[in-house]
Amino acid sequence: MLDFKINRKEIASVESLCLRESGMRVTTEYEILQKNGQAEVSLYFIRYESGAGKDERQLQKRVTLPLNEVLDRLNEYHVIKWNGFNGPNPPGLLDGTMFRFEAVLNSGEKIYASGSNNFPKHYRELRDWFYTVLQ
Numbered sequence: 001m002l003d004f005k006i007n008r009k010e011i012a013s014v015e016s017l018c019l020r021e022s023g024m025r026v027t028t029e030y031e032i033l034q035k036n037g038q039a040e041v042s043l044y045f046i047r048y049e050s051g052a053g054k055d056e057r058q059l060q061k062r063v064t065l066p067l068n069e070v071l072d073r074l075n076e077y078h079v080i081k082w083n084g085f086n087g088p089n090p091p092g093l094l095d096g097t098m099f100r101f102e103a104v105l106n107s108g109e110k111i112y113a114s115g116s117n118n119f120p121k122h123y124r125e126l127r128d129w130f131y132t133v134l135q
Contacts, residue, residue: 011074014039014067017103019127020046024095029057030130032070039070043134061134073129077122079103080111087115099123 017032027046032039042062046055074080082101089096096117103111113120 009080011071011080011105013106014071014074015104015107017074017079017105018101019130020100021127022098027055030127030134034067035064037067039065039067041065041070041130041133043130063133065133073126077126077129079122079126080105082113082120082123083111085113085115085120087118087120089116090118093117 019030029044044057098116101113
């Protein structure tokens, strides 16, 4: 009997994760930090200081969730597969949303993804999850 196994890498820990979305008028960052066996989930608005030359992160909301609940969601949305995703802006599309995703997972594995009006599979589900837990 042949044993077929799907090689699917799971996320077992999340040191840090940041999902940054930029539009014409608003830039937000969703952040996850693992602290004391829990997951701290935060929402920041980014404020641009005219002439200051830097962005200012303004915390809007923060919740602490069980780490296993957050890991389950990240694995459900297969975010580890996003590594290397680079979604170019579709031709003719002049306005919309850009994103940058950076995470340090599984004790040091870094992943990165970005795009402009072009997103990896399950992106919207993850963003909607952030929105729901931060209500």
